[in-house]
Amino acid sequence: MEMTFSPVLARTEKRPIIIAGPCSAESEEQVLQAARGLAALGKVDLFRAGIWKPRTRPGEFEGVGAIGLPWLKKVKAETGLPVTTEVANTQHVFEALKAGVDVLWIGARTTVNPFSVQEVADALKGVDIPVLIKNPVNPDLKLWIGAIERVYNAGIRRIAAIQRGFSHHGESNYRNIPRWQIAIELKRLFPDLEIIVDNSHICGRRDTLLAVAQKGFDLNFDGLMTEVHPRPDEAWSDAAQQITPEVYGAELYNKLKFRLATTDNQEFHNNIDHLRHEIDEIDDELMNLYARRMKLAEGIGKFKKDNNIAILQTNRWNEILERGLSLGTKKGLSEEFVETTLKAIHQESINHQEKVMQGN
Ligand code: PEP
Numbered sequence: 001m002e003m004t005f006s007p008v009l010a011r012t013e014k015r016p017i018i019i020a021g022p023c024s025a026e027s028e029e030q031v032l033q034a035a036r037g038l039a040a041l042g043k044v045d046l047f048r049a050g051i052w053k054p055r056t057r058p059g060e061f062e063g064v065g066a067i068g069l070p071w072l073k074k075v076k077a078e079t080g081l082p083v084t085t086e087v088a089n090t091q092h093v094f095e096a097l098k099a100g101v102d103v104l105w106i107g108a109r110t111t112v113n114p115f116s117v118q119e120v121a122d123a124l125k126g127v128d129i130p131v132l133i134k135n136p137v138n139p140d141l142k143l144w145i146g147a148i149e150r151v152y153n154a155g156i157r158r159i160a161a162i163q164r165g166f167s168h169h170g171e172s173n174y175r176n177i178p179r180w181q182i183a184i185e186l187k188r189l190f191p192d193l194e195i196i197v198d199n200s201h202i203c204g205r206r207d208t209l210l211a212v213a214q215k216g217f218d219l220n221f222d223g224l225m226t227e228v229h230p231r232p233d234e235a236w237s238d239a240a241q242q243i244t245p246e247v248y249g250a251e252l253y254n255k256l257k258f259r260l261a262t263t264d265n266q267e268f269h270n271n272i273d274h275l276r277h278e279i280d281e282i283d284d285e286l287m288n289l290y291a292r293r294m295k296l297a298e299g300i301g302k303f304k305k306d307n308n309i310a311i312l313q314t315n316r317w318n319e320i321l322e323r324g325l326s327l328g329t330k331k332g333l334s335e336e337f338v339e340t341t342l343k344a345i346h347q348e349s350i351n352h353q354e355k356v357m358q359g360n
C-alpha cells in the first residue's frame, strides 16, 4: 500500500528527534523531576512516560493508570515539553486524548496483535495526533508495516516507527536484538517515514546505550528515545537500563555525533561516487561468482543423482564452514557475517541440487 507520511513533530532545526523520560510514571514528583532535568538540557523535543505498562508477568508494576495523566499535563505546563505515552486499547486512547497528551505510541507487545492495533486505530479515527509505532517483539517486518497501515487508514499521517529491537531466546549482549536490517528495509520501502531508535529497550543496560544510539545515527535514522529517571536504581520498571537526566546529557547526548544525510561538498561526492562505482563492480562480480558456484553445485547434484547419494553431506558442510571461518576471520570479517553468508550460499546450493535431483 502506498503511504506518504508527515514529520511527527514540527521543528525548525533539521536535527534528530530527541525523546526521553522515565519508563513509567511513578509519582508526580518523580515525573516532574525527570522532566525538569531533561528540560534543563535544552535538547529534548518530547517527554515520554508510560502510564499503562504492558508487563511480561502479572504481579509486576503495571503503571499508575489514568491518575498519572495530570502529571504529564503539569510537565507540559511547567517545562513546555510536549508529552507522549503508550496506548494499547480504546480506553487508553480516550483518556490520553482527554488529558491533552500530544503524541501517542503503540508498544511492541501491541504491534504484534492486529486486533489491538485495529482497536487503537479505530479509536483514533478523525483525530489528528502523531503516533509512534514500535516494532513488534518478533522480527516480522510485515506485521510492523501492517500496524502502520492500520493507523494510516484511520487518517493519521504524522506517523513514525520506533526500532526497539526483537525478542530472542538464549544469551545475548542485547535485551532485544536490533536486527538493523529490518529497520533499514522499512526505510527503503518508506523513505519519508521517520525512524526513531529506542536504545533503552535494545540495550537493557546502561553501558551500551551510547554505542547503540550512535549506530542509529550512523545509519541515518531520525531520532532517539531513551529512558531517563531521576533515581534509576529505584525505578519500578526497567531499572537496569535507565539513567539520570545529568548522565543522559553528559554521557549520552553530548557524546553523540550527528551525521548529515548529504552535503554540497563536490569533492565528497566525487570521492564517494568513485568508491560506490567500485562497490557496484564488486557486487556484480559476487553475483557472477555465486552463479558459477551454483553451476558447479548443479554438476555435483547430477553426480549425486546418478550415484544415488544424498544431497546433504554434513562433513563437507562442516569443512566449508571451518575453511570459511578461518579465512574470513583472518581477513577481518566477523564470524557472524561469514556464517550467515555461507549458510545462505549453502542453502542456495542445496536448492539447485534438489532441482537437479527432481528433474529427469
Ligand atoms: C516502554 O517503552 O517502556 C515499553 C514498554 O517498550 P516496548 O513496547 O518497546 O517493550
Ligand code: MN
Pocket: 023, 024, 227, 237, 238
Ligand atoms: Mn521500559
